[in-house]
Amino acid sequence: MRRGPFRPGDRVQLTDPKGRLHTITLEPGKTFHTHRGHVRHDDLIGAPDGTVVEHTAGTDYLALRPLLSDFVLSMPRGAQVVYPKDAGQIVTYADIFPGATVVEAGVGSGALSLSLLRAVGDTGRLLSFERREDFAEIARANARTFFGREHPAWSVTVGDLVEALPRAVGPGTVDRVVLDMLAPWDCLDVVGEALVPGGVLICYVATTTQLSRVAETARRAGGWTEPVAWESLVRGWHLEGLAVRPEHRMHGHTGFLLTLRRLAPGVEEHRRTKRPAPGAYGEDYTPVVEEEWSAEDLGERTRTEKRLRRTVRDARAAAEARDAIPENDPRREGVSGA
Template identity: 85%
Template sequence: MTRPTGADMRRGPFRAGDRVQLTDPKGRLHTITLEAGKEFHTHRGHLRHDDVIGAPDGTVVRHTSGADYLALRPLLSDFVLSMPRGAQVVYPKDAGQIVTYADIFPGATVVEAGVGSGALSLSLLRAVGEQGRLLSFERREDFADIARANARAFFGLDHPAWTVTVGDLVDALPEAVEPGTVDRVVLDMLAPWDCLGVVADALAPGGVLICYVATTTQLSRVAEAAKAAGGWTPPQAWESMNRGWHLEGLAVRPEHRMHGHTGFLVTLRRLAPDTDAHLRRSRPAPGAYGEDYVPASGDWSAADLGERPVSDKKLRRTRRDAQGTADRVTGMATEGEEEG
């Protein structure tokens, strides 16, 4: 029986090519890729990769300074937060809700746009499995390359269910799928309302559309555009905030820092052909569509949403680093299979 993609990298003793998360006595995290004969250096000394290779997951390894480092395989959430990135990633707290509330299931055909650095793609690929399909669309080729490299580093090879297309979703989606054959669509982009038409054609009746947007203006516009277009259930929207807790004896309290607002999620479901949504049973709030109501319009840019532009120099470096890590991981994994 063939094992699921990437499963061998998640269990067993550490091997050359594995990514390992080292935690020092102060709780600081360091992620390394194991290579025979290499060393992990800090300002106090070093730790030999060979002392980790062959040891079981969860091993404590001694640093030359005398400090003990805990070695663990990074979880998906750890990998996402430490991997090379060209664009802001979808944080694990949101990726988990997208997989759950969009009902991403094994064997599903899922469309994703845009890809960014591939953080959400990893969760979607885990959910659809080898028997599913993830069709990802990204306008920028450099972002697409970084995402592919990150996925290859995480799974150890190119995932068989994943296809990445460089181009605009509105133009490329009708060429990629037959109408009514897509189960789920995930949009992480500046103007998801521009894609409602092609998404509606691609989705099967009952299919789910979930949009990840950063601002209330975007949230309002995508909801109102869907209502105006028809053929969708009433939109539902929410955000999540993640606050950790300090646990030490009786000193149990909230952490001083928390993961606050990252984005809003809005979900809709595709109605059957020639079907209208249920009529509202409640009146809109006073002033919701009053005389001063003006629908948001115009072109959008990342700067409009407060995103910091990423320099071409940094993107080139990130692209190179991501592809280098992926090549080392896949190369060592291939050598291990040949030796085995």
């Protein structure tokens, strides 16, 4: 699926001379149209990856198979995706390894799930939990489109993590947990029960309020190492002769990452020798209070039901197009090479 000449059913990314990207799925007899002309799919089928095809108007298009990062940014989405810069750090700093048992909540559009599935491989397990059925359907369809079939390591459960996780796994059987949700602090008890001693919990949150609340809740609960938190900013560079400078636009704040490790049973805390900063818990400090959070509270843009239904249809159509590849096609042999 990732090597050899282009074949029907392959996704191909076309780049024009101005750097604009267009992703198409190859079908015999079809054409890709722009306002100036078209490119015939038949001119790409059988051509090698990294070829250049000429538009009927004379414009050259570079044709490449999309990388995972390209697919994530162009796939149908019902919820905000975890961007590649954060997904890469989650896989690395949570130490997601082949054969691991990983729990993920929530799934959203499945962007992070794709990176986690690649990391655990066919022999691992990724148990994903999502509260919304429409988001879960979009995520399943996106994964089928990318891998070309159902990934054998993946299961998606629609429901609340706190209620569903104890029914899905036994105590101390999960290696890693990834939480991308509004209130991860509500899940610390059930996650702590499921993790093996030394297991890693990594949380992806959008605001400093969430970041602080996760850290303080874990400290009060005990049984966790000291939380470690950070964010990453990615700035591209313009490279042209002697004109080497930072790009005017950059990928700024997307979210914070926080990691904890589970202590052995009976170990409540590892005492800190470093004192808190002066005033950290002074008169202005407000202890955690119980309250309901919503996506709107964090400034997240919500999508209308009509738009979500259209996204579900688009994701399902892309997956069905990939499903239409004949059963004896060599691209259906395994998913680890995707």
